[in-house]
Amino acid sequence: MRPWTILGIETSCDETAAAVVRGTPPGPGEILANVVFSQLEEHRPYGGVVPEIAARAHVELLDEIVAKALSEAGLKLSEIDAVAATAGPGLIGGVMVGLVTAKALALAAGKPLIALNHLEGHGFSARLSNGAPFPLLLLLVSGGHCQLLGVEGPGKFRLYGTTIDDAAGEAFDKTAKLLGLPYPGGPRIEAMARQGNPARYPLPRPMKGRPGADFSFSGLKTAVRLLAEAEKVDTADLCASFQAAVIDILTDRVRAAMAMFRADFPHEAAPGLVVAGGVAANGAIREALSGLAGAEGFSLTVPPVKLCTDNAAMIAWAGVERAALGAFDPLDAPARARWPLYPDEVS
Numbered sequence: 001m002r003p004w005t006i007l008g009i010e011t012s013c014d015e016t017a018a019a020v021v022r023g024t025p026p027g028p029g030e031i032l033a034n035v036v037f038s039q040l041e042e043h044r045p046y047g048g049v050v051p052e053i054a055a056r057a058h059v060e061l062l063d064e065i066v067a068k069a070l071s072e073a074g075l076k077l078s079e080i081d082a083v084a085a086t087a088g089p090g091l092i093g094g095v096m097v098g099l100v101t102a103k104a105l106a107l108a109a110g111k112p113l114i115a116l117n118h119l120e121g122h123g124f125s126a127r128l129s130n131g132a133p134f135p136l137l138l139l140l141v142s143g144g145h146c147q148l149l150g151v152e153g154p155g156k157f158r159l160y161g162t163t164i165d166d167a168a169g170e171a172f173d174k175t176a177k178l179l180g181l182p183y184p185g186g187p188r189i190e191a192m193a194r195q196g197n198p199a200r201y202p203l204p205r206p207m208k209g210r211p212g213a214d215f216s217f218s219g220l221k222t223a224v225r226l227l228a229e230a231e232k233v234d235t236a237d238l239c240a241s242f243q244a245a246v247i248d249i250l251t252d253r254v255r256a257a258m259a260m261f262r263a264d265f266p267h268e269a270a271p272g273l274v275v276a277g278g279v280a281a282n283g284a285i286r287e288a289l290s291g292l293a294g295a296e297g298f299s300l301t302v303p304p305v306k307l308c309t310d311n312a313a314m315i316a317w318a319g320v321e322r323a324a325l326g327a328f329d330p331l332d333a334p335a336r337a338r339w340p341l342y343p344d345e346v347s
Contacts, residue, residue: 001025004323005032007080007105008316009066011058011098012090012118013143014038014049015309018066020073020080021316025324027131033072034306034313035065055093062101069312077109082328084319087115088336089144095335103331114319115333119341121314123151125303126274128317132301133272137261139254139289142277143169143186146215148257149341150264151274154321158264159342160257161213168246169279171217175224175242179235189239190282196240201227203245205252213257220245247288254289258296273298280308 001024010017017036023029042053070077085102088095099115106113122140126132137160138149146167150158166174169186176185181192203223206216224242227233254273261271273293279285286302293300307314322328 001324004320005075005079005081006114006316006319006323007066007069007077007083008312008314008319009062009083009085009098009102010118010121010310010312010315011062011094012086012088013094013310014042014054015311016058016061016065017310017312018062018069019312019316020069020075021128021313021320023128023317023320025127025321026133027127027129027317029128029317029320031128031313032075033069034311035069035072036311037061037065049091051091051093054091055097058094058097062097066101066105077105080109080111082106082112082114082319082323083109084114084116084315084322086118086121086315087333088118088339090118090337092335092337095337099333099335107331112323112328113331113333114322114327115329116315116318116322117339117341118315119145119147120154121318122276123149123274123341124318124321125276125307125314126301127321128314129303129307130301132274135265135268136272136274137257137298139250139257139273139275140277141168141250141275141279143167143173143279145277146217147341148213148253150261154318154325154327157341160260161215161253163215163217165216165218166221168215168217168250169277171221171246172279174221178225178228179238181235186279186282189243190284192236192239193243193284196234196236196238198240198244200234200237201241203227203241205245205248208249208252213253213260215249215253217246217249220249243282243284247285250285251288251292254292255296258298271298273300275300275302276308278309281305
């Protein structure tokens with residue numbers, strides 16, 4: 001199989017990103033360029049991402065970032081095999097900016113277009129970095145998503161569990177905002193938790209021990225708010241207690257999904273667990289899941305931190321996976337605010 005060289009574009013939220021990746025499945029791939037501009041400063045005064053500001057920034061920045069990625073890769077657009085872009089899910093204004101740009105580049109250069117699910121990009125990032133083999137159990141945990149899936153290949157997902165309310169990353173950010181910590185909240189809570197006592201405040205663990213592998217974080221977030229309103233809390237101790245509760249929920253739900261995965265793939269002697277998405281950058285969560293994987297006989301793969309948060313290298317690699325199958329898209333491929341990975345999910 002020949003290697004594919006893919007230009008990837010990612011604009012689904014508040015990172016404007018372009019990358020060039022080369023390789024063949026199952027990886028690992030070669031990242032020739034990976035340019036990411038974060039809009040944190042633009043959104044920090046609002047305590048979260050403002051869709052209109054994000055879309056405007058993508059419009060202003062993307063052309064320059066694509067040009068920079070091609071320059072760093074030492075390639076002309078004509079030397080790229082295909083152009084891949086996030087087509088959803090995400091903030092629709094931003095998604096449209098990236099997808100329309102990709103369509104224009106593909107049309108101008110006479111190259112195929114690959115319109116990708118952002119979540120598939122996260123899910124395959126461990127193949128880019130480590131060549132993780134299929135099938136694998138994926139914990140996708142980010143600001144907008146929290147899912148457990150069995151992954152057999154591009155477009156082949158089995159849903160084991162999903163959040164019934166908030167995503168884990170959203171709970172981190174909203175808890176941080178409640179405690180007066182600056183945006184983005186996840187890294188701030190992790191830093192404060194290192195200084196705190198995780199046993200100080202007895203917080204709930206929603207869904208823990210229940211059948212299935214679904215998640216819930218809304219009740220935990222509410223418990224933090226009620227506690228903070230009722231008494232003067234130690235911020236470090238509450239951050240540590242909150243993070244410990246999230247870890248307990250995640251490990252319990254992943255353990256349940258491991259049993260489902262083994263039932264579906266009984267011949268996998270050394271099953272793999274991949275953790276991807278922005279929350280996978282949390283060191284305490286990575287450590288806890290590493291211990292769980294070892295105890296349950298799974299090998300754990302977590303991409304490098306720079307590939308956990310939103311980036312275009314993961315989109316370019318997902319493009320490599322699709323291109324190797326000849327799975328290209330027409331130039332009228334739509335942008336989607338919602339785009340479930342699993343066909344039975346509600347869209």
